[in-house]
Amino acid sequence: MRRAFLAVSIGLVLGITACSDDNQISKDTGSTAIGASSEMSQTSLNKEASVEQAYLALVDDFFKDYLKLEPIYATFVGVNDYNDQFGGDLTNEYLTARHDLNTSYQARVEKIDRSALSPELQLSYDMFAYDRNIALVDEIFPSRFMPMNQFYSTVINMVQLGSGESAQPFNTVEDYNNWASRLTGFIAWTKLAQERMDEGVRSKVVLPRVLVERIIPQLKALLVDDASKSMFYVPISNLPQSFSDADKAELTASYTKLINQELIPAIASLADYFESKYLPVSRASDGWWGLPNGKAWYQHLANSHTTTMMPVDEIHQIGLSEVARILSEMDKVREQVKFKGDLKAFFASLSSEPEYFFTDRQDLIDGYMTLKDQINAELPKYFNVMPKADYVVKPVESFREQSAAGASYESPAVDGSRPGVFYINTYNLKAQPKWGMTTLSLHEAAPGHHFQIAIKQELTGVPEFQRFGNYTAFEEGWALYAENLGIEMGLFKDPYQYFGKLSDEMLRAMRLVVDTGLHAKGWTREQAIQYMKDNSPMAESDIIAEVERYMAIPGQALSYKVGQLKILSLRAEAEAELGDKFDLKAFHDQILTSGSLPMAVMDLKIHHWIETQK
Template sequence: MNKTMLALAVSLLVSTQGCSDSAPTPPSKATESVAAAVVEKTASQQYLDMVDAFFNEQLKLEPIYATFVGVNDYNDQFGGSLTEEYLTQRHQLNSRYFELAKSIDVSQLTPSLKLSYDMFVYDRNMELIGETYPERFLPINQFYNTVFTMVQLGTGESAQPFNTVQDYKNWLSRLRGFIKWISLAQQRMDEGIASKVVLPRVLVEKIIPQLDAQLVDGAKNSLFYSPINLMPDSFTADEKSELAKEYQGLIDNELLPALTQLRQYVSETYLANARASDGWWGLPNGKDWYQHLANSHTTTTLPVDEIHQIGLSEVARILSEMDKVREQVGFKGDLSEFFASLSSEPQYFFTDKQDLIDGYMAIKDKINAVLPQYFDVMPKADYIVKPVEAFREKSAAGASYQSPAVDGSRPGIFYINTYNLKAQPKWGMTTLSLHEAAPGHHFQIAIKQELTDVPQFQRFQGYTAFEEGWALYAEYLGIEMGVFSDPYQYFGKLSDEMLRAMRLVVDTGLHAKGWSREQAIQYMKDNSPMAESDIVAEVERYMAIPGQALSYKVGQLTILRLRADAEKALGDKFDLKGFHDQLLTTGSLPMAVMENKIADWIKSESAKK
């Protein structure tokens, strides 16, 4: 995901969207108290107080984010999101704490808090830089948007709790805030039209049927009515009746009309003003904006031209490995014919959706049996496998991961898209499980949430380069774990790695080199056995969230380099479990910060007798 679906959905929901100039707001009482404590406490305590104060202010400003991280104090609030007041408050939050961090004597921090400090300052700086670009003019796209997030929350199967009568009333209040957001999103898109900051036409066309899916005949047919069908038995008959009436009234009289208006605006106004260019280069200052997004997602300073060249080199290497598999299994045709065979012959696909889900459960058991040989630290939370919901399966990725509830009440979820079984080959299942579930996203994200000795913000902050780099490293680790004994499953690993390598070429091609959507699709068809429907979804994803797809391969290559450095430096002292502990037990870090951590670990291990 994937940044993972939940992590990226939430990050997009609370992402830096740029704000207009306005008068500074005064520091909050929390900020003033932290500043006053600077002269009275140790540097470590100063830092912990500062980041806790920041985190609490951030949760108040971002109430839906608070819900996702398990803080339920703001479950009745939607948040200002696109309002000028919100944009100004977020700017002031980041700038105040960026300045406040400078008052802390970093040399006096503990080693772990130095890492945390570097992460905190990096975040504030990148957020402030991001404000110089007008992302607020692009409030929705076909891949991730607030409408999707609210639908998921409203099903009663996500982070929003529906256990008490007050929980149900909280959701009604949050829905009213969402209805206001729908109107404001249209205003921001109008501003985007005036500024020529709009989505490509093909992406706008994909949004329309997604909105159509929500325009049902009456509240009782809406997914937003789902909580009413899940009311606990402890509710009285009067409570159930009153809530049902309130939900039906709000959905029929306010929500469905608002969504209908949004659909009409997108199809009649926005579509007519969508742009013909497919990449970010077609936007005002688009190439500079894209370089920033590439830096932000990869947490590196790599120029996009260099990333493009790395991708070309990796594609060539992986194609050579794929050809070796073709020879090993005795396939007589060339590699393109091998691709065609793997993508079309019936024996490589399930015909029943439940059989696909059951197959992933069997792989889960196989992988779980060998994990203790490679990890000392493993998540307490389990994960389950389930199909992607029907309302988003047509445009969702082939698979994704949603983190477990912070309080342990809900396991992680490994989502499989069963919409098109021809896009889910059997030979791709092992590597997909390693990546999305264990020891990929599930390990990294669940362990991060379960940490007790790091600041709160560190438990929930994420960097795509590390999280997706780790998940792709987990695929590589599968070779050592012995789960790729079947050459076809190993080909699946190469196929997925090829996807991440092609992303370096295609993402930079689209956004920096003027490639068209069709050119990008053809490149991926020429170099992989992926189903065309998957390729189209992938390319349109890169068009919608530029730079994010670069982080997978860049992150993996960085982790592999760090491991090679450690193995070379430590020799017989190198402990693979210990290396994995170093990567997983401080949360998600920018790659430069992780490099410093591993360098310090190597020094520490080298000094041991």
């Protein structure tokens, strides 16, 4: 009953949103015709102000309570009150506290009169209500039994935090003590993770064998015979010169002891657990369908990542249609460059000819820095609002480069002390073709993830949860839309660079087919790999990493295309409705200046904007 109620609640949130927004538009456009008295108007204004204050206080309370529950997240959003805490996302206490947090705030927000809020806060209300419902549905499924994968893991996160180049500050002695305390919490987590995975074994909720095989070398790469060789020793290698000799000596001694006597043994124990105990009982099935209640779980994950209620079978069909369309476009490029051979031969040429690849890792990084300047020169023509924060280009760290994605983005520090990071995986240069650079930069950096995420963090006058919340369909949909915008920006005049754009779009279209194939239709890892080989020029190493990524985080890969298609359809609708009144810069402002939005909420916002522009 609880599951059915929550599923209906999500639909009701979206349905009520639509009706309420229409009422708000009528109210805004027809208020003078009603002829209400000034006293009634003042009473209404006072009520609205009171309701808005109550809503803002509620979401502010929630954000503060959420940061207490998620101390590492607090560090990432620039709140340093909990930098000494690790948190306990696998403990029974955490699970109870998370449930209580979401149920209590769900009940509180339902008491708020949405119709008395401003249009902007109505959007915020819809986001908040949606989040609470989705979070409660999440509790139905035992994700705690699979606390690690090779793509996203607490271990990877902690190494990055300890590098001194992520969100964890290392400026004072207190900062160093805070990190040591957080590491102690992480050490306890490695033991609890094994207990949760044991529960998963008993419940038949375990990772696919190949993913376990990827995790083991990641953990072993962190094992060293001396603390000074550990990645967790980096803060000691970079002790500030301003520290006294006594402080330096004390911190060096305490960190060395912590790493040698507690941290390395804990990671060794975790690695041994995966290799000797977990690997033999890992599952043979590659998709979520192989788990208890797996198909329902996967449909929920698809809903959550796409912020839609689209059935996975429908998503699969959209993917097949998009793959066919993009293949046709690719063949036109083949004809344009007068390649002698069919499309598969063209793929083979682009994937192997030396002229299409760098031979030096730094040359690849430098090439992206040159592209950054070229793209930045065009951006003012298309955007009124641009981020204050800059971004830099860096190679993926060596310990995770073998299984990491080809590229990724890390947001800038909230206080402006650190730029965003556009990570490029330089492990296999044959997986980083020159013809794919423009579209990748547009997606990961500007005006893709860097614009959307940095602008969101820099917003003022919106609740904090909006500044730091995220919806994959919105963020990845925007980044894929940004690739498409490169055509208008004149960045794809070179047919090979345009082919790169099509190749990346093909990747996102194939994801709709492969992700649903793996998790809902019983595809094997090998079937998924072969499908991607048949329909793209991607390097085999990239294809394998992609497929294993979909196996690890089901549903996430669906969000790119679903989000892009929604943004493109809203833009086409606005252009048709507004004609000469359509302003592309203003449209981009509408998309980017409320934070990350569920698809239904974004739809309502843009339709309201269209009406006001008329």
